[in-house]
Amino acid sequence: MKINLKTFVLPFQYNVDKSLEYYKILEKLLNRNEYFVVGKNLIRSDALDKCLGKANFTADYLSKESLIVKVFRSCKSHAIIKNIETSRAMNIPGIEAIITARDIPGINQIGYALPDQPLLNDTKVHYIGDPIALICAQNEEAAQKAEESILIEYEELKSVFDISAALNPDSPLIHTDGNVAVTTKIRKGNIEKGFKNSNVIIEDTYWSPYQEHMCLETDGAYAFPDGTNKITVICESQSPHLVREKVAAILGWKLNQVRIIQALTGGAFGKKDDTGPILAAYAALSAKTLGKPSACIYDRIEMFKTTPKRFPAKFIYKSGADKNGNLTAIQVYITLECGAYANRAPFWLWRQTAHAAGPYEVDNVAVDGRAVYTNNVYGGSFRGFGNLALHFAVEQQIDKLAYELCMDPLDFRLKNVLKVGSRTTCDQILDHSVGIEKCLKSIEDASKWKEKRVPIKNGNTLKGWGIGCAYHGNSTSRSTPDWSAASLLMNIDGSFIYRTGICELGQGSPFGHVKIVAEILGANIESIKIEIPDTDSTPDSKPTHGSRGLMMGGTAAADAAIQLREKIIKIAAEMLDCSLKLVECKESYAYNKENLNKKIPFNEIAEELHIRGLNPGAYGFYASPKRNYDEETGLGINYSVYTFASTIAEVEVDTETGEISVLKIWPSMDVGKAIDPIIIEGQIHGALSQGIGFTLMENVQLHNGNILNPSFKDYIVPSAFDTPEVDDPILIEEAYKHSAFGVKGVGEPSIISIVPAIVNAIYHATGIRFNTLPITAERMHKALKEVKK
Amino acid sequence: MIFELNGKNVSFEAIPSLTLLDLLRNEFGLTSVKKGCDQGECGACTVLLDGMPVNSCLILSPQVEGKRVTTIDGLSENPLMIELRDAFMENGAVQCGFCTPGMLLSSYSLLRDNRNPTEEEVKMAIEGNICRCTGYVKIIEAVLDAAVRIGPD
Numbered sequence A: 001m002k003i004n005l006k007t008f009v010l011p012f013q014y015n016v017d018k019s020l021e022y023y024k025i026l027e028k029l030l031n032r033n034e035y036f037v038v039g040k041n042l043i044r045s046d047a048l049d050k051c052l053g054k055a056n057f058t059a060d061y062l063s064k065e066s067l068i069v070k071v072f073r074s075c076k077s078h079a080i081i082k083n084i085e086t087s088r089a090m091n092i093p094g095i096e097a098i099i100t101a102r103d104i105p106g107i108n109q110i111g112y113a114l115p116d117q118p119l120l121n122d123t124k125v126h127y128i129g130d131p132i133a134l135i136c137a138q139n140e141e142a143a144q145k146a147e148e149s150i151l152i153e154y155e156e157l158k159s160v161f162d163i164s165a166a167l168n169p170d171s172p173l174i175h176t177d178g179n180v181a182v183t184t185k186i187r188k189g190n191i192e193k194g195f196k197n198s199n200v201i202i203e204d205t206y207w208s209p210y211q212e213h214m215c216l217e218t219d220g221a222y223a224f225p226d227g228t229n230k231i232t233v234i235c236e237s238q239s240p241h242l243v244r245e246k247v248a249a250i251l252g253w254k255l256n257q258v259r260i261i262q263a264l265t266g267g268a269f270g271k272k273d274d275t276g277p278i279l280a281a282y283a284a285l286s287a288k289t290l291g292k293p294s295a296c297i298y299d300r301i302e303m304f305k306t307t308p309k310r311f312p313a314k315f316i317y318k319s320g321a322d323k324n325g326n327l328t329a330i331q332v333y334i335t336l337e338c339g340a341y342a343n344r345a346p347f348w349l350w351r352q353t354a355h356a357a358g359p360y361e362v363d364n365v366a367v368d369g370r371a372v373y374t375n376n377v378y379g380g381s382f383r384g385f386g387n388l389a390l391h392f393a394v395e396q397q398i399d400k401l402a403y404e405l406c407m408d409p410l411d412f413r414l415k416n417v418l419k420v421g422s423r424t425t426c427d428q429i430l431d432h433s434v435g436i437e438k439c440l441k442s443i444e445d446a447s448k449w450k451e452k453r454v455p456i457k458n459g460n461t462l463k464g465w466g467i468g469c470a471y472h473g474n475s476t477s478r479s480t481p482d483w484s485a486a487s488l489l490m491n492i493d494g495s496f497i498y499r500t501g502i503c504e505l506g507q508g509s510p511f512g513h514v515k516i517v518a519e520i521l522g523a524n525i526e527s528i529k530i531e532i533p534d535t536d537s538t539p540d541s542k543p544t545h546g547s548r549g550l551m552m553g554g555t556a557a558a559d560a561a562i563q564l565r566e567k568i569i570k571i572a573a574e575m576l577d578c579s580l581k582l583v584e585c586k587e588s589y590a591y592n593k594e595n596l597n598k599k600i601p602f603n604e605i606a607e608e609l610h611i612r613g614l615n616p617g618a619y620g621f622y623a624s625p626k627r628n629y630d631e632e633t634g635l636g637i638n639y640s641v642y643t644f645a646s647t648i649a650e651v652e653v654d655t656e657t658g659e660i661s662v663l664k665i666w667p668s669m670d671v672g673k674a675i676d677p678i679i680i681e682g683q684i685h686g687a688l689s690q691g692i693g694f695t696l697m698e699n700v701q702l703h704n705g706n707i708l709n710p711s712f713k714d715y716i717v718p719s720a721f722d723t724p725e726v727d728d729p730i731l732i733e734e735a736y737k738h739s740a741f742g743v744k745g746v747g748e749p750s751i752i753s754i755v756p757a758i759v760n761a762i763y764h765a766t767g768i769r770f771n772t773l774p775i776t777a778e779r780m781h782k783a784l785k786e787v788k789k
Numbered sequence B: 001m002i003f004e005l006n007g008k009n010v011s012f013e014a015i016p017s018l019t020l021l022d023l024l025r026n027e028f029g030l031t032s033v034k035k036g037c038d039q040g041e042c043g044a045c046t047v048l049l050d051g052m053p054v055n056s057c058l059i060l061s062p063q064v065e066g067k068r069v070t071t072i073d074g075l076s077e078n079p080l081m082i083e084l085r086d087a088f089m090e091n092g093a094v095q096c097g098f099c100t101p102g103m104l105l106s107s108y109s110l111l112r113d114n115r116n117p118t119e120e121e122v123k124m125a126i127e128g129n130i131c132r133c134t135g136y137v138k139i140i141e142a143v144l145d146a147a148v149r150i151g152p153d
Helices: A022-030 A047-052 A140-149 A163-167 A191-196 A240-251 A271-290 A300-306 A345-354 A387-404 A409-416 A436-447 A509-521 A553-576 A602-611 A677-696 A749-766 A777-787 B020-027 B079-090 B100-113 B119-125 B137-150
Strands: A067-073 A079-085 A095-099 A131-137 A151-156 A180-188 A200-208 A220-225 A231-235 A258-262 A294-297 A313-321 A327-339 A364-373 A456-458 A461-473 A483-490 A496-500 A528-530 A583-586 A589-592 A595-601 A617-623 A642-654 A660-670 A730-732 B002-005 B008-011 B046-049 B052-055 B068-070
Touching: A022 A509, A022 A553, A047 B079, A047 B100, A067 A140, A067 A271, A067 A300, A079 A131, A095 A140, A095 A271, A131 A140, A131 A271, A163 A327, A163 A364, A180 A345, A191 A313, A191 A327, A191 A364, A200 A387, A220 A271, A231 A240, A231 A271, A240 A258, A240 A271, A271 A294, A313 A387, A327 A345, A327 A387, A345 A364, A345 A387, A387 A409, A387 A461, A387 A749, A409 A436, A409 A461, A436 A461, A436 A642, A436 A660, A436 A730, A461 A749, A483 A553, A483 A602, A496 A509, A496 A553, A509 A528, A509 A553, A553 A583, A553 A589, A553 A595, A553 A602, A553 A617, A589 A602, A595 A602, A642 A749, A642 A777, A660 A677, A660 A749, A677 A749, A677 B137, A749 A777, B020 B046, B046 B100, B052 B100, B079 B100, B079 B137, B100 B119, B100 B137, B119 B137
Parallel strands: A067 A294, A231 A258, A327 A364, A496 A528, A660 A730, B002 B068
Antiparallel strands: A067 A131, A079 A151, A095 A131, A180 A364, A200 A313, A220 A231, A220 A294, A313 A327, A456 A461, A461 A642, A483 A496, A483 A617, A583 A589, A589 A595, A642 A660, B002 B008, B046 B052, B046 B068
């Protein structure tokens, strides 16, 4: 049956005023001068268990009897597999099975966007670390011996380790359809005319490299049989329902034969979106084949060497502006390095393409993108999803234009930023929720920007200030329909169970949902328990990515809460003997607003609900408003809404050592509506830190497809000593009309804006531009020497 | 072999190659001690050995014979740890929670010996505990806040 998406567009099917936008619906429905919990700082419901060490992550669930699943991997970067010899390994005591591609009962395919990625390779390997077999062992020693005993006969092929080599016509093909996995395009206005009307034109090339997530918890999955025709997997992911779909396909089973339980996850940042299904499938294959509990837990080195990283990308930019400081045209060529598999590359590249002008209005735009395979480790999801690299380039272009025009970089941005009524890169008219101008002005004041326009030289140090802006489309790209779901159950004692497939990864999104639910129900926040996502009972909320967890998932939560509220109010009105309008609920009591003497606790209402045979549960569903998009020009309503951010950084450069210190940061973000300011601040701080790491220190070193520094020791991430002073983040609230309370996603924009802010501050301090990252002390030192500073 | 674990004497069969981390997790079920790198670099496996914070992945189990090992589980009722924990929760210093037990133990050790630390001293105390979520800002704030809460001796 073809689903008519139109029927999903309106979020409500019951007794609320459908002519109103969602955030107005809630305002009108609740009619409160001040919200009870929304906008307040509360202690997260998961904080105590995490502080007590009682929070369980995947590896904490393992039974002692569990088999070890170890992945046997390719040591070649590009080769044909002629033969896989496992018989010697099979005879090692303690080895229960060696699983290869031929043992996969279902479809041997795990590719996300394109079917180019077998779960286990038996014909060809595409990078060092490509999986070939699963060793299922009773202990580590046996697994190690088996690893040394599996023999692969390879026929080596020429490898390509960079995008230019991959694009060479003589280059070997990594996959059958050529080394270009996908292309994108935007054509808006008249690019020739735009450049003709430009008084200044800046052309430059930028390279944004790999970044490793360095989630503190390593990847893991633990699978055990549930009878003979069902497998349960406890694992980390960002979408338990996607994991279920992939695992079921690999096992050749129905969806209801696979149960995925999402364990608490020790940081994800995009990584677990990609690794979740893979590790779950490994563990599940062993559990199904052997009928025994099986665990696949990576160590740090394996995780670093073999799992997806931030996709590298090259940008060739040409940007023009007229003498009055108005942007006139941009032309951009993007080449994304996929690595061995496309994985998320089409979506990543599209996001870069669709945001190519930055958060500015430019009438004439031409963008061409392509994603190219190489024999390096493959790329994948990572906070900022394409937009970090893109803004690293576009925000330097903007800065360069401003300096070229002798304009203050902040004033130049203010003149060109998107405003209500502006058109985006993709010609999407923004009719509301555009807070970038306010973001900029707020940090201009907070940082006293105008007083900091002259860099300061003090002995061996140079101090400078720079600015970076960002915008990031929430939810799916290219107007792909997006929806989310949630469920809420009132127990007979007046407590609630809330279910969402939006995962707790540290960001606290599910707690934000619960605050929305508590606000709408007037329930005690402690009375609502979040069930850990379990595909046997949790609705499919779609993934926890794309800045959609709270914006989409939280609005589905609101939908469920509104339905249940209606029933609670109805019963309360009868019990209180007053009209529906007079009933208010607070702290899990219902009362008559005009007669506060009588209060009915929620447990009595819950009992009455059950006695009267009213359904004590609600299934919430929310779909984005319908969007459209033209394939030919790339124009249309690509994203439902955008989150905006701007950040100012103060940096100090030591001219003797080249060492760069970020001294202070002033962040701002248009969050739509702050459901929990302290959690948002935490998101901003964490993103700033990862951005500082990416800009100044994190450096994945690759040589012929080999990663040379796969550890915390050699891949340096920020420690407490790398924490700058951070001014109180300024939260602008330009509500989004179609989400609960107006929320927008907040996890990603700060990492996007901090990177150019630092790079532009370094330029301000030293007069040196860097077109690639990281800007290590060594590189800085060398650059200073060249300009003799 | 015998050692003191969270205030109680315990015995175990000595395995020379077994790390304290694996001993605590696998033999004593103390999963609050986390394995983030197994190379002594991330601090998620921090425990107190005779009161001093150490990476339990770098200690071989025979080394703890006759010593005092404290994990977060052993301090759940400790007044200083309760203040520190409350400060972490109220200041938003907890995100994914994977580094939290180790971070709390390093911070506890600091405040136990120095009730009025400077920001630099806090940073020094938690330098070996990597947190990828918070950017440390709220963790540092929380430790300083806990110092204010407990006050001078």
